[in-house]
Amino acid sequence: MSLDTMKNSPESDDTGMNFKDTELTLGLPGDARPSTMTGGKSCTKRGYSDTVDLNLGTSSGEPLGKTDAADKSVTDASDAGKLPEAKAQVVGWPPVRLFRKKALKSCTYVKVAVDGAPYLRKVDLEMYASYQELLRALEEMFTCFTICRNYLDESKLMDPVKGTEYVPTYEDKEGDWMLVGDVPWKMFVESCKRIRLMKSSEAIGLAPRTPPNCSSTS
Amino acid sequence: MRDDQTEMSEDDERPPADPAAETSNKSRSCIDFGEFHSPFPDQVLENVLENVLFFLTSRRDRNALSLVCKSWYRAEAYTRSELFIGNCYAVSPRRATERFRRVRSVVLKGKPRFADFNLMPPNWGAHFLPWVTAMASAYPWLEKVYLKRMSVTDEDLALLARSFPGFKELTLVCCDGFGTSGLAVVASKCRQLRVLDLIEDEVNDDEVDWISYFPETGTCLESLMFDCVECPINFDELEKLVARSPSLKKLRLNRYVSVGQLFSLMMRAPQLTHLGTGSFSPSELVPQGDQEPDYGFAFATCRSLVCLSGFREVIPDYLPAIHPVCANLTSLNFSYANINAEQLKSIICHCHKLQIFWVLDSVCDEGLQAVAATCKELRELRVFPIDAREDGEGPVSEVGLQAISEGCKKLQSILYFCQRMTNAAVIAMSKNCPDLVVFRLCIMGRHRPDHITGEPMDEGFGAIVMNCKKLTRLAISGLLTDTAFSYIGTYGKLVRTLSVAFAGDSDMGLKYVLEGCPRLQKLEIRDSPFGDLALRSGLHHYYNMRFLWMSSCRLSRQGCQEIAQAMPRLVVEVIRDGSEEAANDSVEILYMYRSLEGPREDAPNFVTIL
Numbered sequence: 001m002s003l004d005t006m007k008n009s010p011e012s013d014d015t016g017m018n019f020k021d022t023e024l025t026l027g028l029p030g031d032a033r034p035s036t037m038t039g040g041k042s043c044t045k046r047g048y049s050d051t052v053d054l055n056l057g058t059s060s061g062e063p064l065g066k067t068d069a070a071d072k073s074v075t076d077a078s079d080a081g082k083l084p085e086a087k088a089q090v091v092g093w094p095p096v097r098l099f100r101k102k103a104l105k106s107c108t109y110v111k112v113a114v115d116g117a118p119y120l121r122k123v124d125l126e127m128y129a130s131y132q133e134l135l136r137a138l139e140e141m142f143t144c145f146t147i148c149r150n151y152l153d154e155s156k157l158m159d160p161v162k163g164t165e166y167v168p169t170y171e172d173k174e175g176d177w178m179l180v181g182d183v184p185w186k187m188f189v190e191s192c193k194r195i196r197l198m199k200s201s202e203a204i205g206l207a208p209r210t211p212p213n214c215s216s217t218s
Numbered sequence: 219m220r221d222d223q224t225e226m227s228e229d230d231e232r233p234p235a236d237p238a239a240e241t242s243n244k245s246r247s248c249i250d251f252g253e254f255h256s257p258f259p260d261q262v263l264e265n266v267l268e269n270v271l272f273f274l275t276s277r278r279d280r281n282a283l284s285l286v287c288k289s290w291y292r293a294e295a296y297t298r299s300e301l302f303i304g305n306c307y308a309v310s311p312r313r314a315t316e317r318f319r320r321v322r323s324v325v326l327k328g329k330p331r332f333a334d335f336n337l338m339p340p341n342w343g344a345h346f347l348p349w350v351t352a353m354a355s356a357y358p359w360l361e362k363v364y365l366k367r368m369s370v371t372d373e374d375l376a377l378l379a380r381s382f383p384g385f386k387e388l389t390l391v392c393c394d395g396f397g398t399s400g401l402a403v404v405a406s407k408c409r410q411l412r413v414l415d416l417i418e419d420e421v422n423d424d425e426v427d428w429i430s431y432f433p434e435t436g437t438c439l440e441s442l443m444f445d446c447v448e449c450p451i452n453f454d455e456l457e458k459l460v461a462r463s464p465s466l467k468k469l470r471l472n473r474y475v476s477v478g479q480l481f482s483l484m485m486r487a488p489q490l491t492h493l494g495t496g497s498f499s500p501s502e503l504v505p506q507g508d509q510e511p512d513y514g515f516a517f518a519t520c521r522s523l524v525c526l527s528g529f530r531e532v533i534p535d536y537l538p539a540i541h542p543v544c545a546n547l548t549s550l551n552f553s554y555a556n557i558n559a560e561q562l563k564s565i566i567c568h569c570h571k572l573q574i575f576w577v578l579d580s581v582c583d584e585g586l587q588a589v590a591a592t593c594k595e596l597r598e599l600r601v602f603p604i605d606a607r608e609d610g611e612g613p614v615s616e617v618g619l620q621a622i623s624e625g626c627k628k629l630q631s632i633l634y635f636c637q638r639m640t641n642a643a644v645i646a647m648s649k650n651c652p653d654l655v656v657f658r659l660c661i662m663g664r665h666r667p668d669h670i671t672g673e674p675m676d677e678g679f680g681a682i683v684m685n686c687k688k689l690t691r692l693a694i695s696g697l698l699t700d701t702a703f704s705y706i707g708t709y710g711k712l713v714r715t716l717s718v719a720f721a722g723d724s725d726m727g728l729k730y731v732l733e734g735c736p737r738l739q740k741l742e743i744r745d746s747p748f749g750d751l752a753l754r755s756g757l758h759h760y761y762n763m764r765f766l767w768m769s770s771c772r773l774s775r776q777g778c779q780e781i782a783q784a785m786p787r788l789v790v791e792v793i794r795d796g797s798e799e800a801a802n803d804s805v806e807i808l809y810m811y812r813s814l815e816g817p818r819e820d821a822p823n824f825v826t827i828l
Binding site for chain 2: 089090091092093094095096097098099100101103104108109110111120122124
């Protein structure tokens with residue numbers, strides 16, 4: 001399965017020790033942040049504190065439009081708000097078996113549909129740390145595509161053979177179809193229900209890209 | 219789900235006193251063989267006893283019985299068919315097989331539980347090989363083997379498969395060291411196999427298509443559980459296997475089986491009572507626009523389903539398919555399903571008969587409130603963390619616990635991971651759920667107090683031991699002083715298993731427990747300030763225990779040495795946890811257990827037996 005090769009988490013599964021987590025700086029919920037995220041306690045997978053994840057090593061790579069900049073600024077702010085006693089992770093604590101930890105690593109699956117392609121795929125969003133990684137994965141999954149960037153620095157996928165452009169879109173929790181890349185990555189992971197690579201020509205009706213701090217998705 | 223295991227644990231219930239055993243007492247005084255040439259009265263008694271003992275299955279009763287006299291000892295040894303070895307190093311295979319000659323079923327447990335959490339270096343021991351070797355010659359009629367936390371190799375499995383022509387049931391729980399090639403041998407050679415249950419094992423992917431090795435002409439399989447096998451499965455062969463296994467009642471699939479494939483299997487096996495769904499999402503290549511089958515129909519067809527698990531990689535859209543069986547479910551395991559409160563509610567509202575429920579904390583307090591509202595028959599609840607870190611978000615709290623205590627009054631067993639808790643909620647549970655036998659609360663932040671009052675969690679756990687009169691298993695966490703331990707020592711008179719982590723102030727804590735809990739058998743402690751003085755206070759009791767584990771405490775080599783010298787039948791292992799500093803006198807890991815055999819010969823170099 002190609003997905004397995006995509007695994008990019010720097011966390012070390014084998015020992016059950018997540019040293020990288022110690023790099024995390026978490027503020028308590030309710031800390032003031034220049035946040036794109038509305039408050040709202042939600043009963044979903046992650047709270048805001050998890051969106052600030054320095055852990056996921058690799059790419060803040062190429063910024064995806066304004067979004068990553070916003071991500072970065074949030075990141076920087078949380079650095080400043082660092083708790084003096086961020087606890088080092090201890091071996092074997094909390095006492096959850098490795099099998100379970102591994103199994104729960106991949107449990108955020110969404111379907112990916114491509115206009116005109118015969119098959120659906122599914123991806124585990126938690127395997128990826130950023131939009132770049134996701135797009136790369138999609139690129140590999142639907143091998144006819146290449147990622148291209150236009151002058152607006154928007155990422156699209158293009159089928160060079162046919163010359164069609166595809167825009168990655170997703171359906172969020174509220175049933176709205178949004179452009180992929182609008183919101184901070186973590187927020188996206190939480191709210192994305194399914195992904196559709198829409199032909200550019202059909203994507204016209206979608207909400208235009210809004211600057212991050214006006215985003216109102218919860 | 220764990221219905222099989224509960225028979226195997228120590229906590230099995232004693233059957234009512236066997237009236238037949240009493241009869242044999244009477245018959246002893248009535249026998250008079252005066253005029254006839256007859257066997258000695260003792261021999262007759264033995265014969266009678268053997269016939270009677272055939273029906274006695276409780277090992278506790280048997281153990282007691284075997285102490286009456288030599289003749290009873292012999293009769294009991296001759297008739298014991300189920301052998302339970304709680305610690306594979308407590309007795310040698312040779313000794314066990316020499317005493318019990320006609321065993322059909324063996325339960326063997328190896329590593330201590332804390333090994334599951336990487337606290338034990340690998341290759342510590344608990345090898346199945348010496349046991350299977352001894353049994354191969356001693357028990358040709360062996361039918362059942364249950365192993366927990368043992369190291370089992372493919373060769374061991376091959377030996378097992380070759381040696382026991384009537385072999386029927388293999389259950390491996392938390393074992394490692396074998397792979398799909400071992401499974402293939404078992405599948406092909408054990409022609410009478412009824413049960414192959416692999417539960418939370420680590421199985422090597424030898425790229426052997428093991429599922430295709432079962433007998434072609436049909437199998438006796440009643441239970442096949444391989445949800446822990448993390449290798450792709452040949453679905454065509456699996457489907458054929460299910461089709462030729464008419465007795466199959468329990469089937470747990472791994473995550474390589476998609477929901478579409480599941481549908482197909484369910485339609486072939488509508489008689490299933492226990493189902494593990496595998497991945498509850500479509501496979502990679504689902505034709506777009508294709509009508510997916512009505513998965514609800516498959517569930518409606520399997521009218522006998524009472525136990526559901528799996529839901530790996532779940533896409534919540536598919537969950538409503540299980541609605542047809544909800545009303546009959548007694549056991550539901552959602553502990554791999556990343557679902558929220560809303561998604562849970564729509565399912566749980568139908569599950570009135572649910573007795574066992576495992577779930578992720580992603581459902582939040584709100585989800586637990588829904589469980590409390592509907593599941594009035596709940597006996598066992600386990601809430602696992604989706605984010606197992608100390609400083610995670612913590613979607614469940616005292617609110618959920620309180621709700622459960624108010625709604626599920628018949629609760630007997632609870633395991634609850636959370637980030638914050640209050641004494642009040644724990645006290646409430648102690649009062650609302652008097653039937654609690656197992657109470658395991660894991661507040662994931664170390665030393666965390668009651669988050670409302672700021673006080674230690676002593677009062678909460680104190681209330682549990684005080685009010686839950688049937689409590690035999692306890693796991694404590696959060697900020698705890700010696701007071702908590704004094705409560706346990708004072709009130710926890712039935713406690714057999716106690717797990718302690720990051721708790722206590724001084725030696726007194728451990729002392730209270732060792733002096734106060736006469737039934738204590740399994741004590742596992744980590745990162746708590748207990749030292750040699752405390753250790754010494756248990757000398758009167760260690761022979762009654764199965765084991766004591768203490769890691770990252772304040773023990774010294776000297777202190778452990780004293781224990782070893784004072785108690786010759788105790789094996790005292792000092793285990794180095796891989797780090798270099800073996801120089802000083804402090805003991806990283808102490809693992810000690812009673813044994814008839816003395817120091818084991820297979821100890822690796824990081825283990826020192828004092």
